[in-house]
Amino acid sequence: MPFQNDFFKSAFSVDNIIFGFDRxxxxxxxxxxxxxxxxxxxxxxxxxxxxxxxxxxxAFRILEELTGVKDVYLDQVHTFGEVNRHPRGRVITIAYYSLVNIKNVSIRASSFADKVAWKELRSISKLAFDHYEIMQTCLRRLRRDVKFQPIGFELLPEKFTLTELQRLYESVLEKDLDKRNFRKKILSMNVLKSLDELQQNVAHRPAMLYSFDAEKYKLAKEQGFIFEL
Amino acid sequence: MPFQNDFFKSAFSVDNIIFGFDRxxxxxxxxxxxxxxxxxxxxxxxxxxxxxxxxxxxAFRILEELTGVKDVYLDQVHTFGEVNRHPRGRVITIAYYSLVNIKNVSIRASSFADKVAWKELRSISKLAFDHYEIMQTCLRRLRRDVKFQPIGFELLPEKFTLTELQRLYESVLEKDLDKRNFRKKILSMNVLKSLDELQQNVAHRPAMLYSFDAEKYKLAKEQGFIFEL
DNA sequence: GCAAAAGTGTTTTCATTACACCCATGT
DNA sequence: ACATGGGTGTAATGAAAACACTTTTGC
Structure with a gap:
């Protein structure tokens, strides 16, 4: 580390807000x-x-240590660096968000934490440090990204029904969507593949299962296709 | 600075990519x-x-030291922190971009720089450190922002013609726009005020001058209006 | 009077919205 | 047989795109 002076009395951290979707x-x-x-x-x-x-x-390390999952969607959001945001010194933090299938997560002990838990977004009104503000910023970012990138799927199981997908968009965007229009739109984008496989053991007509077709999306994107919901 | 250990052997910098528009x-x-x-x-x-x-x-300090301007549009873009991005140690950098009216800038000497100059974007193919990558990221960001926020004006003088505004959008977005459709759209958004004042000394029919109406935009935005070009 | 850019409307095309009934399954 | 969510099409509306000529000024 060849040069060191007054500036090298600071540190940087990564905070990773992990989103999951439950029903x-x-x-x-x-x-x-x-x-x-x-x-x-x-x-x-x-x-x-x-x-x-x-x-x-x-960011991936934090995620994996806590949840055991890796290879999931993760993106940088914003860096928070107010002089006094950390009571123990100058620490700036780079905020990331990740999207996981909540079923794949097995919460692990962590030296940092007494407890680890999934919390409903709506129930949170206060967090340590400036984390509440960070959460809000990440949430705004998620709401924007989800409309322009096919990342909603990351929160669902591999196989899902169109209604599950719609519920997901409805809760992220906090508005109701029209069933027929939603289906028309998402299917017309040609990024889902129908699995010719039905839901089992449901007390109603079973729904068709779909999965995201990453291949098709990649090709379409190269041709200039833009996902937009 | 109460706690210090191995982690406090790093520094962070801010890089600020300053955009200007010339003709x-x-x-x-x-x-x-x-x-x-x-x-x-x-x-x-x-x-x-x-x-x-x-x-x-x-970021504002860097801008002002170099150009003399302040109170302009400036936004954080992304933080670059690869371990080896800086040859002299662990230095992460937070990238910002700002939009200035090129006529207001009076370039100033800087201890860091031999020379300071406006360079055409298209002519740049290589920069020190990872700055070329940073520039590309900021440029993508500008291209996206300019479509959804009324920030194009920041690159123009206070008073401008609709054609100047159109040229600006055309060079940022790198595509030609239809004159009539462009005018219809931008005027229908109701964020410009016509100054009842004409261009002077031009060898053709003089154009009407406009300015951005920040008040009107603020009000409209509070009512849920979304700028989109 | 010529060159140069300003200014102006209508039609066509396409995407978005609104909307209601029958179907398959479990109990 | 009933309750539950699954699945489907069409008409109306509004936004985007395409397109060409007249006007005003300086030289």
Whole structure:
């Protein structure tokens, strides 16, 4: 580390807001802090970035340590760096969000946390540090991204019904959608493949299962196709 | 600074890509580096963030030191933090972009720079550090933002003609627009005020001058209006 | 009077919206 | 047989796209 001076008295962390979707509600994975500062309060999972670690790597590490999942959607959102945002020194934080299938997550103990839990988004009104603001920023970002990129699927199981997909969009966007129009639109985009397979054991007419067709999407995108919902 | 350990051996900088618009071409303000590393190469203006300085403040400081302008549009884009992006240590950089009226800029000497100059975007193929990648990311961001936020005006003088505005959008978006449709659309959005004042000394029919009406836009936005071009 | 850019409406095309009934399954 | 959600088409509306000529000024 050849040059060091007053500027090298700071650190940077990554906070990763992990979104999950449960039946019809959006949730985020929070930790209850085990230590000061903000001991006992709920916070976003995060950690200091290690000296030999890229930022994205750090975000994936936090996610995997906490949930066991990897290879999921993850994107950088914004960097928060107010001088006094951390009571113990100058720490800026790079916020990421990730989208996981809540069923794939097996919550793991963490040295940082007393407790780890999925919390309904709507129920959260306060978090440690500036994490509430960070959460709001990430949520606005999710709401925008979901309209212009085919990432909704990341929150669902591999196989899903169109109604499940619609419920997902409805809760992310916080507005009701018309069933027929939704189906027409999403199917016309040609990024889903029908699995010729039906739901089992439901007390009503079973729905067709679909999955996202990443191949088809990739090709279409190269031809200039733009996903937009 | 109460806690310090191995993690506090890093620094963060802000790089600010400053866009200007000259007649019909997009330009960016670059500096020619005076010192190693990358001495003699063109780079984005930037600096380490001071210990008592917020990130946005740092970006504004860089802008003002270099150009004399302040109170202009400036927004954070992305944070670049690959382990080896800086040859002298772990330095992550938070990238910002700003939009200035090129006529208001009076380029100033800088301790960091041999030379400061406006460069046509299209002519740039290589920059110091990872600055070329940063520039591309900011440019993609500008192209997206300009369609959904009324920020094009920031690159023009206070008073401008509709044709000037159209040329601006055409060069940012890199595609030709239809004159009549463009005017219909932008005027229908009701965010411009006609100044009842004509161009002077032009060798053709003089055009009406307009300015952006921030008040009207603010009100319309509160009513749910969304700017979209 | 010529060159140069300003200004102006209508028609066609396409995407979005609104809307209601029958179907397949489990109990 | 009933309750539950699945699945389907059409007409009306509104936004976007295509398109050409007249006007005003300086030289």
């Amino acid at each position: 019809d509600t959006l949730k985020v994975l929070l930790i209850k802090r085990a230590y000061e500062p903000f001991s006992g309060e709920w916070a976003l999972p995060g950690d200091l970035v290690r000296p030999d670690e890229d930022l994205d790597q750090a | 019909d071409t997009l330009k960016v303000l670059l500096i020619k580096r005076a010192y190693e590393p990358f001495s003699g190469e063109w780079a984005l203006p930037g600096d380490l963030v001071r210990p008592d300085e917020d990130l946005d403040q740092a």
